[in-house]
Each structure stands twice: as C-alpha cells, then as structure tokens.
Amino acid sequence: MSEAELPIQLDRNSPNSLAAQLASQLRANILSGVLQAEHTLPATRRLATELGISRGVVVRAFEQLSGEGFLVSNGAGGTQVAVRPDIHSRPLVGREPANASPRIDLIDLTPGRPSGSPFQDRQWRSAWRLAAAEQGKVHLPPALGTSALREAVADHLAVSRGLAVDADDVIITGGTSDALQLVVAMLRTRAPQPRILVEDPGYPTARRVMTAAGAHIVTVPVDENGLKSSQLAGLKDIPDAVLVTPSHQYPLGGRMAVQERLGLLKWADQHGVLVLEDDYDSEFRHSRMPLPAVASLPGGADVVLLGTFSKNLSPWLRCGYLVVRGDAGQRLKATREALDTPVAGILQSAIAHYIQGGGLSRHITRARREYSHRRSLLMDRLGSRSDLALSALDGGLHAVVRFDHPDATDVAAKAFELGLRVIPLATYYADRPAENGLVLGYGATSDLQLAKALTILASLIGPPMSEIARQPIPSDQPAPPA
Secondary structure, three states: OOEOOOOOOOOOOOOOOHHHHHHHHHHHHHHHOOOOOOOEOOOHHHHHHHHOOOHHHHHHHHHHHHHHOOEEEOHHHOEEEOOOOOOOOOOOOOOOOOOOOOOOOOEEOOOOOOOOHHHHOHHHHHHHHHHHHOOOOOOOOOOOOOHHHHHHHHHHHHHHOOOOOOHHHEEEEOOHHHHHHHHHHHHOOOOOOOEEEEEEOOOHHHHHHHHHOOOEEEEEEOEOOEOOHHHHHOOOOOOOEEEEOOOOOOOOOOOOOHHHHHHHHHHHHHHOOEEEEEOOOOOOEOOOOOOOOHHHOOOOOOEEEEEEOOOOOOHHHOOEEEEOOHHHHHHHHHHHHHHOOOOOHHHHHHHHHHHHOOHHHHHHHHHHHHHHHHHHHHHHHHOOOOOOEEEOOOEOOEEEEEOOOOOHHHHHHHHHHOOEEOEEHHHHOOOOOOOOEEEEEOOOOOHHHHHHHHHHHHHHHOOOHHHHHHOOOOOOOOOOOO
C-alpha cells in the first residue's frame, strides 16, 4: 500500500503532550477518512525528523493508537491503518456497496484471550527465521523439552518471578491442559483414580480435563482470595493433590495471603499432598506487586508450578511448562519420558530465540500498558455505578462484574444477539450456588471495541437505581407513600 501523507500540526505551547497531540490528530484523520484502511504510515524515525520531535514521541503515539485498534504494526512491513468495519471510508466514484446491510462483527470478551500483537512483532518473526535456519533435525525433540527452551524458561522465571530455577527443573508441555493430563497420569501410577481438590469457583477446563484423564475432582468453596488453610484442616478425606491459583484466583481475581500459602505447604507436607500452583497470568499486575510463588517458599511439600505462554503470547501456540522438584518431579519426568513430548521442536526453538533475544520481556512490557489502559477504561465506565461490583482488576486480563439483577445468563444471551460475547460468572461454579455476574476479558479487544461492548452491557443491565429514583413520576400515577 502507498505511504500516506500526514497533515500534522503540533503546538509546543499546548498543555497537551506532543505524543497526545500526534495521536489525536492521527485518530481524527482516520475517522474523517483522510487516512484510509491499510494506508502505511511513515517510519517512526522519518516522521520524527519531519515533525522535529523525538522518535519516542512518535512511538508512544503509535502504541496508543495500536491499543485503540486504529493502527496495526506489521514489523518490517511498517505501521498501517487498521481495517475496521466501524470506520467509514470515503466513497469511491462508480462503485456500489457490495452489501447494503453489513453484518455485525462479534466483539468477543471471552476471558483468557491476550493481545495478538506478538505475532506482528519483528523479533517474533526473526525468532522463527532463526529456528527455521537451524540445521535440519531428523530425530524427535527431547521428551522433557529442548535444552534451549528449558534454559530460557528458567532465565525468564528468575527475572519475572524471582524464582531460582535450574533448567533441569523445567518440563515443556503442550499448554495447561497437557500439563494437567501429565500430572494425573503420574498420580495414577500410585492411585487408579487420584483425588484432586480444586477451588470453586475455578477453571472449568481444568476440572473437565482432569476428570477425562481419570481423576476424581473434589471442590472446596473459596472467595476471591482463594483457599484458606483452615478449610484443609477440616477435610475428612485427604486428596492426592490440590490445584490452586494463588497469584490471581480464577476467576474472582484475588490473591492468596502469604500466611495461607505457608499454611497450605505445612498441611501438604504433613499429609503427603502434591501442590499444583497455576501461575497463569502472574506477569500482568496492575496495582500491586506479585507475591512470591508458592514454589519459592520454604517447606517440605512437593510443589509443581504450572506456567503457560497462552496468556503472555497466545493460546494458539499450545505451549507451556512445569517447574518440578523432589520425588514428584522425578515421577513427572519419568511419566513424560514414557509419553513423549507433544510440542513441536521448531516451536520450542522459536520461543527460545524470542525469550533469549529479549522479545518476550519487551512484549510483556508493551502488553501491560495496553491492558492497563483498557482496565482504566472499564473502571471509568462501570466503576462509578453503585449497583455494580467490580473485582479481579489487580492483575490479569479480565474483570468480574457482579449485579443483583437482571439475570446474567439472560444478559449474555441478549448481548450475543447484539454482536457481543460475554461469559456468565455462573459457568465457573461447580458444586455451590453461583453469584450473578459476568466475567469480561479485555485482553484481545481494542479500546473502541471495549467501549462499545461496555455501552451495550450498560444498556442491558439497565440504569443504576439512583437514576431510576430521579425519574419523574407520571401525572396519572399516584405518588409512593412517604
């Protein structure tokens, strides 16, 4: 596509920053049709020179508009105006519209979907070129994972989680589901149907996968801060393993206090219970520093940390890892050796190159800014309503919105008819009465899509009771008793 000419005028005396002015004028040019879909913008360095500003100003403006869905970066191919059905192009002479009534594009707020930006990252593409250029392999990848990726994961965890890990402690998996199947297969070498304790509400896929793998699932009711060690003391039957999400309880979003983590480890050590720590999105904290991983705390219990690239890169990759130690670690390694690896060698090589080259770290930093901006948008739109309770916003890629009425399942069904997919909170509950609310994933949407989605939801949930109370009473209706 041709490179666009940009009519930009910046005012250094304006109270608005240069980056904000540049983003605002680019946004206006796109909305007015001056900049068309798939127009390529000048390189950041060249545009900075033409405008007499620093390149960092241009980069910040481009990142802002990329997060809002106006621009898309194609790495070496440059930055282009995004193709958007909600932005009208200038009419072309002699061309009839192909469809008089365009379809409604679905806005998907399903939780767990991250930004797709790493696939447009120059370093991501370079990592794949390096992987493809490696000497041809004629043997299977190592069952526990390639040494390069195991070392890269260990280095990444040392920086991102402060976790001292040797590469020998790492097993590469085909994502969380594969990791859970591997754990159940290991437990079944000693118990035909191992009992695994899980949080309720919790991750429905985990319950389904472990049940299908042959485990017996036992639930324990939790609040947003997760499992309490006092609940474990009252258990009649001791499970073989317990699965927890201590960094960001899924889906309610709180975090397990350090004293509860230590209590869990003490109980697990006393009863020989394996602790499974799902650390699924610990890198994305918005308001508080993450607590230390359970796997890093002192204690004699066997702890297996489950990690995944699904949240910080993409679930499309189907790649993750386990950090294992002790007797359970040796048994897990033996089980993986028996089953072999499900992860392609070239994928492992590409991810290793991406991590070692600093690409993953830089992507997480960019993504954290995107997610923080959308989190702020969600709080601005819904946080002031007294009839709604927002939670799970300290970290991660989703928020929980609770309300008394209407029924959240009905809201989700009506939202889908309007082109919006949202997930009722009730789908995460197993054995206890569910709370009424929705779980909103904001990782994969643009700012404009999220704003539109929140407008739809606000209309379906209805106005706050305070607004209803302020509405005038019709003249033919009797006034309520004082």
